[in-house]
Amino acid sequence: xxxxxxxxxxxxxxxxxxxxxxxxxxxxxxxxxxxxxxxxxxxxxxxxxxxxxxxxxxxxxxxxxxxxxxxxxxxxxxxxxxxxxxxxxxxxxxxxxxxxxxxxxxxxxxxxxxxxxxxxxxxx
Amino acid sequence: xxxxxxxxxxxxxxxxxxxxxxxxxxxxxxxxxxxxxxxxxxxxxxxxxxxxxxxxxxxxxxxxxxxxxxxxxxxxxxxxxxxxxxxxxxxxxxxxxxxxxxxxxxxx
Numbered sequence: 151x152x153x154x155x156x157x158x159x160x161x162x163x164x165x166x167x168x169x170x171x172x173x174x175x176x177x178x179x180x181x182x183x184x185x186x187x188x189x190x191x192x193x194x195x196x197x198x199x200x201x202x203x204x205x206x207x208x209x210x211x212x213x214x215x216x217x218x219x220x221x222x223x224x225x226x227x228x229x230x231x232x233x234x235x236x237x238x239x240x241x242x243x244x245x246x247x248x249x250x251x252x253x254x255x256x257x258x259x260x261x262x263x264x265x266x267x268x269x270x271x272x273x274x
Numbered sequence: 275x276x277x278x279x280x281x282x283x284x285x286x287x288x289x290x291x292x293x294x295x296x297x298x299x300x301x302x303x304x305x306x307x308x309x310x311x312x313x314x315x316x317x318x319x320x321x322x323x324x325x326x327x328x329x330x331x332x333x334x335x336x337x338x339x340x341x342x343x344x345x346x347x348x349x350x351x352x353x354x355x356x357x358x359x360x361x362x363x364x365x366x367x368x369x370x371x372x373x374x375x376x377x378x379x380x381x382x
Contacts, residue, residue, distance in 0.1 A: 197310075197318065197361055199371040210369055213275070246317055257324045258306045258365030264317035 152176040154247045154265035161271050162241075168234040168270055172247030179228050180205045185250040185259055186223070186230045190243040191267070198243075201232060202250055202259055237272045244269050276300050276367050280360075280374035288382045293349040295377045297362035302342045306366035309338055309347045312376075313358040321360075322347065349379075357381050 158170035172186070179186055187202035187210075203209040203221045211219045215234070223230045234241060244267040250259040277300035287293050297307065305325035310318040320329045322338035325345060335350045349356055362374040 196375050197363070197373040199373070202371075213370055251323075253368075257308075257327075259368055259371060260308050260320065260323045260365050261310075261318075261363070262320050262323070262329070264319070267317050 152249065152263050154249065154263060156245060156247050156265045156268040158245075158268060158270070160269060161273065162237055163274050164238055164272055165236055168237050168241060168272070169231065170233075170245055170247075170268065170270070171229050171231045172265060174228045174230075174249075177249070178225075179223060179230060180225045182206075183252045183254060185252055187221075187248050187250055187261075188232050188245055189248050189261060189264075190245045192240075192243045193269075200234075200245075203230060204252075239272050242270065242272045275370045276303060276364050276372055278362055278364055278372050278374035280362055280377050282377060283375065284378040284380070286380040286382050287352050289352055289354055291352045293352050293356075293379065295347045295360055295362075295379075297340075297345045297347070297374050299343045299345075299364055299366075303364045303366035305341045306364055307338070307340065307345045308363045308365060309336075310361045310363065311356075311358050312361065318361060352379075352381070354381055 153175045162168045185202045188200045218235045220233045246267045247265040248261040249263040279298045307325045309322040312318040326338045359376045359378045
């Protein structure tokens with residue numbers, strides 16, 4: 151059974167860098183059929199896609215966050231990570247790591263499995 | 275970016291009612307439309323993909339329809355466990371995935 155688990159600090163100071171890791175079990179992130187990524191949700195608000203990556207290195211970032219985002223994949227640990235630099239209070243959110251269906255399925259990138267989410271608060 | 279507009283933003287219905295939620299895209303997205311259910315404090319769960327395909331394990335009382343710019347999610351017979359917030363999402367613009375603002379469903 152596929153499981154995704156986010157980990158990282160729950161509190162980050164303004165202007166610093168937010169770093170999160172997602173550990174995947176029950177599937178290999180080296181599968182060519184899927185992408186892996188992040189979706190966030192500010193408290194009490196809606197969902198915002200942030201990044202999507204393939205183990206081969208192909209990466210897509212939200213245009214609104216592109217200048218501050220970096221992602222990486224560690225196939226040996228079956229993990230992928232996100233870093234968001236120069237954070238502000240607007241980056242306070244629950245961050246979900248997600249598996250996306252690949253293009254071969256014919257539906258575009260559909261987030262079909264989600265981690266439980268981790269709340270990251272930006273505050274001094 | 276493609277804007278996704280859901281209506282209503284909230285609704286209250288009785289157990290057994292038929293419930294319909296609509297989602298409109300700011301431009302045509304063919305059938306690249308997905309629906310999610312989010313219960314309080316939980317991660318969203320995929321219900322429908324490709325506008326009308328039911329995700330494995332999802333009860334058959336959930337159905338989706340539409341193409342182009344107008345889509346609907348229907349719950350044929352509302353159950354108590356269906357309370358939560360429902361989101362649509364377009365997967366047409368692959369470099370700028372976007373979600374609707376959500377529809378909160380309460381049980382009367």
